[in-house]
Amino acid sequence: MATKTVKIIRSVAQMQKLSHALAGKGKRIGIVPTMGYLHDGHLSLIRRAKKSCDVVVTTIFVNPAQFAPHEDFAKYPRDEKGDIAKIKSAGGEIVFVPNAKDIYPESFQTYVAVEKLAEMLEGKIRPGHFRGVATVVAKLFNIIRPDVAVFGMKDFQQAAVLGQMTRDLGYPIKFVVAPTV
Numbered sequence: 001m002a003t004k005t006v007k008i009i010r011s012v013a014q015m016q017k018l019s020h021a022l023a024g025k026g027k028r029i030g031i032v033p034t035m036g037y038l039h040d041g042h043l044s045l046i047r048r049a050k051k052s053c054d055v056v057v058t059t060i061f062v063n064p065a066q067f068a069p070h071e072d073f074a075k076y077p078r079d080e081k082g083d084i085a086k087i088k089s090a091g092g093e094i095v096f097v098p099n100a101k102d103i104y105p106e107s108f109q110t111y112v113a114v115e116k117l118a119e120m121l122e123g124k125i126r127p128g129h130f131r132g133v134a135t136v137v138a139k140l141f142n143i144i145r146p147d148v149a150v151f152g153m154k155d156f157q158q159a160a161v162l163g164q165m166t167r168d169l170g171y172p173i174k175f176v177v178a179p180t181v
């Protein structure tokens with residue numbers, strides 16, 4: 001069911017404050033990380049998160065760290081207005097749209113690298129891709145502190161890498177891999 005209003009948060013500090021307040025009220029927080037340009041598959045992840053959470057935070061961030069040097073970050077499609085309307089229609093309450101400087105300040109130099117799982121298959125042809133994915137998702141987990149995180153099975157290796165990271169780093173998060181729509 002569609003939500004009446006969607007809260008749009010652009011700053012890391014504001015998102016941390018809101019998550020802290022929600023957790024303080026005993027709300028169960030779900031996260032659906034995305035790079036935007038949403039389709040029905042993403043919306044099914046939001047609906048899945050809503051089943052086991054009080055509030056769902058959908059993140060929209062085209063993550064520069066996961067693009068290999070030969071891949072075109074600038075050409076990645078973007079449609080924030082359309083995405084927000086879709087999130088609303090799927091019942092998402094909060095959209096976190098950080099800017100790159102807030103996520104990767106100039107002095108940034110700490111990355112999360114999952115080893116074996118990230119080096120095979122797609123990892124072989126996209127050097128640094130899964131390191132970028134794991135790093136940004138770890139940052140989003142740290143900022144939002146969700147109880148549940150939902151990822152699509154469509155990106156099978158990504159789900160395996162992030163599940164491994166979640167276990168290895170001891171995040172107290174229920175990691176859900178939802179079927180492909």
Ligand code: PAF
Pocket residue numbers: 033034035036061063066133136137155158
């Ligand atoms: O699957 C994606 O859209 C991205 O790789 C993710 C998980 C949002 C990290 O940027």
